[in-house]
Amino acid sequence: MTDQLPLYQLRDLSKTYTRGKESISIFKNLDMDIVHGDFIAIMGPSGSGKTTLLNQLGGIDSPSSGQVVFEGKRIDNLSQGALAKWRSRNVGFIFQFYNLMPTLSAAQNVELPLLLTGLPGGERKKRVKTALEIVGIADRAGHKPRQLSGGQQQRVAIARAIVADPKILLADEPTGDLDRTTADEILSMLQQLNTELGKTIVMVTHDPSAAKYAKRELYLDKGEFIERGAGR
Amino acid sequence: MNEATLIRKGLFRKVLRAILMMVSISIAFFIFAVLGAVNTAFNAGVDVAAANRLVTVNSINFTVSMPYAYYGRVQQVDGIVDVTHANWFGGYYQQPANFVQTFAVEPESYLDVYSELILPPEQREAWLNTRTCLIVGQALATQYEWSVGDRIPLNSNIWQQADGSSDWDFDICGIFTAEDSSVPTNYAMFHYEYFNESLAFARDTVGWMILTTEDVSLNDQVADEIDALFANSPAETETTTEAAFSQAFIEQLGNINLILTSVIGAAFATILMIVGTTLVLAINERTKEIAVLKTLGFNSGRIFRMILTESFLLSLIGGGIGIALAAGLVVLVAGAFQSFLPGFGMPLSVVLQAIGLMIAFALVTGFFPAFNAMRIRIVDAFGKL
Numbered sequence: 003m004t005d006q007l008p009l010y011q012l013r014d015l016s017k018t019y020t021r022g023k024e025s026i027s028i029f030k031n032l033d034m035d036i037v038h039g040d041f042i043a044i045m046g047p048s049g050s051g052k053t054t055l056l057n058q059l060g061g062i063d064s065p066s067s068g069q070v071v072f073e074g075k076r077i078d079n080l081s082q083g084a085l086a087k088w089r090s091r092n093v094g095f096i097f098q099f100y101n102l103m104p105t106l107s108a109a110q111n112v113e114l115p116l117l118l119t120g121l122p123g124g125e126r127k128k129r130v131k132t133a134l135e136i137v138g139i140a141d142r143a144g145h146k147p148r149q150l151s152g153g154q155q156q157r158v159a160i161a162r163a164i165v166a167d168p169k170i171l172l173a174d175e176p177t178g179d180l181d182r183t184t185a186d187e188i189l190s191m192l193q194q195l196n197t198e199l200g201k202t203i204v205m206v207t208h209d210p211s212a213a214k215y216a217k218r219e220l221y222l223d224k225g226e227f228i229e230r231g232a233g234r
Numbered sequence: 235m236n237e238a239t240l241i242r243k244g245l246f247r248k249v250l251r252a253i254l255m256m257v258s259i260s261i262a263f264f265i266f267a268v269l270g271a272v273n274t275a276f277n278a279g280v281d282v283a284a285a286n287r288l289v290t291v292n293s294i295n296f297t298v299s300m301p302y303a304y305y306g307r308v309q310q311v312d313g314i315v316d317v318t319h320a321n322w323f324g325g326y327y328q329q330p331a332n333f334v335q336t337f338a339v340e341p342e343s344y345l346d347v348y349s350e351l352i353l354p355p356e357q358r359e360a361w362l363n364t365r366t367c368l369i370v371g372q373a374l375a376t377q378y379e380w381s382v383g384d385r386i387p388l389n390s391n392i393w394q395q396a397d398g399s400s401d402w403d404f405d406i407c408g409i410f411t412a413e414d415s416s417v418p419t420n421y422a423m424f425h426y427e428y429f430n431e432s433l434a435f436a437r438d439t440v441g442w443m444i445l446t447t448e449d450v451s452l453n454d455q456v457a458d459e460i461d462a463l464f465a466n467s468p469a470e471t472e473t474t475t476e477a478a479f480s481q482a483f484i485e486q487l488g489n490i491n492l493i494l495t496s497v498i499g500a501a502f503a504t505i506l507m508i509v510g511t512t513l514v515l516a517i518n519e520r521t522k523e524i525a526v527l528k529t530l531g532f533n534s535g536r537i538f539r540m541i542l543t544e545s546f547l548l549s550l551i552g553g554g555i556g557i558a559l560a561a562g563l564v565v566l567v568a569g570a571f572q573s574f575l576p577g578f579g580m581p582l583s584v585v586l587q588a589i590g591l592m593i594a595f596a597l598v599t600g601f602f603p604a605f606n607a608m609r610i611r612i613v614d615a616f617g618k619l
Contacts, residue, residue: 062529062612083533090531097616101526105243110235115530117237126235162530 007074009170009202010036010059015068017054028054029225032068036170041196041203043216050222052206053174059204060093060172061085073169090118094163098175100155102147108158109134109143115166133161137191153184160191164201171195173205177212189215237540244520245544251516252548255509259552259595260559262505263588267560269494270584276490285450286315287347289479290443290460293470296479297322299439300469302430305340308443311459313452318343319440321429325388325422327378334374335421336388337441338429341367347444350412351419357382357408365428368404371419372411380406388422394434402432444476502595509548510599517541517603524607525615538608545600546593553592557585 012034019026028051036042036059044052057063058070061077062085070078077088094115102111109130116126134140137157147155156176163171173192177185193215195201205216213219221228246252290308292298299321309317318340325336341362345351353361353369361367368388370380380386384406394400404424412419430437447456457473464471474482517524524537532540561580568578 057613060529083535086528086531086533088531089529095529097526101522103243103523103526105247106235106240110239113235114240114527117235117240118531123236 008035008037009040009073010034011069011071012058013069013071015058015070016066017051017058017063018066027225029222032225032227034220034227036202036204038169038202039196039200041193041215041217042205043213043219044204044206044222045208045210045213045219046222048208051225052222055222056172056174056204056206059170060095061089090115090166092169094166094168094171096156096159096163096171096173096176098178100147100152100159100179102155102158102162104147107144107146108139108150108161111147111158112161112165114162119166129165130161133165134158136164136195137161151184152180153187156180156184156188157191160188160195164195164199169202171201171203173203175207176205177207177209185209185212241540241543241547244540245547247516247520251512255512255548256552256555258505258508259549260556262501263553263556263592264560265501265556266498266591267557267580267584267588268563269498270587271560271564271578271580273490273494274581274584275578284350284446284476286447286453287476288445288447288453288457288460288473289476290445290471290473291441291479293461293472296442296482298469299436299441300443300464300471302438302440304464304469304471305440305443307463308445308460311456311463313448313456313459315446315448316343316346317443317445318347319426319443320344320423321426321439321441322392323388323424323429324390324392326391327386327388330391332378334378334388336368336390337421337423338426339423340426341423344423344444347446350414350417351410352412353408353410360407364405364407365425366403366405367407368422368424369408369410370406370422372409373418373420374422375406375409377420380409382406382409393429393436395432396434398434402428502591506595506598509595510602513545513548513599513603514606517607520607521610521615524610525612528610528612534608537610538604541604541607542596542600545604546596549592549596549599553588553595557588561585 012032015032015034016030017028019028032055044055046052054063058065058078061070061080065078068078069076072088072092077085080088102108103114106114109127112130112133113126116129119126121129131140131143134143137160139154139157139161142150142154142158147158150158156179160176163173171192176192177188180188189212192203192205196203196217203216205212207213290300290304292300302319305317305319308314321338323336323338325334326332327334345353345358345361357369361369368386375381385403386406387401387403389401391400395402402424410419426440445456447453453475460473461471527537528534557580564578564580
């Protein structure tokens with residue numbers, strides 16, 4: 003039933019920030035559907051609202067008006083507590099600067115989302131191992147973030163994003179801090195997660211060559227989407 | 235890994251900082267526990283005072299004696315069960331540094347009034363019938379390794395015998411104990427008669443009288459009647475409860491309670507400010523990490539609980555170390571303090587108060603950082619850093 007519905011339906015979505023007496027509109031009346039298994043790259047100039055849009059999808063910011071519907075249910079009107087629970091079950095986040103906990107090992111960082119699931123310790127360890135194997139960094143499980151390169155840290159972050167088997171991965175400039183070769187490796191991995199494991203991915207990027215890994219590229223400009231065609 | 239690991243890792247994110255905060259807290263609780271133990275020891279006399287026991291002293295002050303005849307007159311007052319009297323002998327053993335609290339008492343009535351003192355029957359018999367008998371409290375006997383049968387001299391730094399000597403010879407014929415460990419047993423007693431007849435001066439006087447009333451409700455009436463008996467005489471009296479008498483005795487040294495409260499209060503206020511500010515800064519430093527946890531689905535209540543638990547952990551570890559060190563110190567020096575502060579030890583009441591304070595300390599220092607952490611908005615945190 004849910005597979006026939008779009009994963010997301012954004013309807014008439016607007017976001018306005020108020021700074022002092024000034025009101026800044028980020029986007030207005032956006033409509034958008036995201037289907038299961040999609041891999042969308044959202045591009046656009048700085049300040050165009052790409053990250054703000056991603057925040058709406060991830061339930062970490064609320065729209066000024068309009069609706070964010072996930073699997074047929076509105077999430078924009080949920081309480082902070084309900085949104086936290088919803089995020090833990092449905093969303094995996096990948097950040098530009100990895101945002102790993104510096105005091106935890108790679109494996110412990112990956113285990114973090116599982117602490118909210120109530121899974122027993124043994125099962126959690128199994129899942130962490132699998133996630134680290136998927137991203138090809140199982141041999142660094144005991145390393146602290148500072149002992150890992152940027153690319154390795156982003157792999158750990160991706161493992162953390164997928165370990166609880168979320169329905170959507172939201173990536174904000176996931177290769178923005180990486181060199182070209184490492185960036186390509188990370189993007190290939192995201193593509194693989196999409197094609198082989200069926201993960202739905204929405205990625206915000208400045209980089210046109212990164213966007214090419216997605217199935218769809220959307221260009222956000224002046225609060226409107228311009229579809230630019232499929233990637234590879 | 236579990237949430238406890240996450241809390242521990244958060245607390246020890248900067249090991250040196252965490253250790254310094256714990257050291258600060260442990261110092262505060264060390265001071266609290268040591269001074270608490272001293273205070274309890276000082277107040278032991280007040281705590282063990284019987285409610286129906288009154289003390290009559292010269293109204294000038296308790297170091298000035300009263301005529302012996304008063305003893306007989308007080309016995310006639312209605313509402314009294316037993317009366318006894320005592321004189322301060324002072325006393326030291328072999329050299330002035332070996333201070334021995336010694337009283338000259340009326341042997342039979344003293345044991346009736348202080349019924350909490352335990353003396354084996356054969357020793358009691360010897361005590362009542364031997365003029366030179368000295369009965370010694372268990373703590374004192376242990377301190378000087380005295381036992382029944384020993385003959386010892388005690389020197390008075392106040393009194394003198396008719397022959398010019400200030401040494402009295404005694405036969406230890408009993409060692410008294412008490413069922414309640416808080417009752418002091420760090421003193422010795424001997425016969426008033428032996429004392430009085432050998433004095434070079436101030437014969438036939440008593441230092442103070444102790445009496446028990448039939449009922450606590452009669453205390454005021456009995457006290458008033460006794461003091462009225464000797465009103466307008468050269469040696470007027472003042473009769474108070476034993477607790478009030480003990481309190482007045484302690485207050486000769488100053489208001490111990492106020493001094494201790496001021497020292498403890500100053501230590502806690504300073505450390506509260508230091509730890510509180512450090513915790514706020516430490517949590518502020520982790521804004522982005524907390525935002526990540528929230529992004530992953532940790533709700534605000536959980537974040538609040540985790541940060542507050544860090545504060546509890548900090549307070550309990552630091553406080554626990556402080557209390558343990560204080561208990562160790564008290565055990566080490568208790569022997570040396572035995573003659574001055576009998577029952578000097580780490581009372582359970584001080585430990586329980588310390589635990590209560592640790593909880594309060596954790597709440598005060600942890601609440602605002604936890605509240606701030608709970609209120610962190612993910613979007614703001616990522617925008618800020």
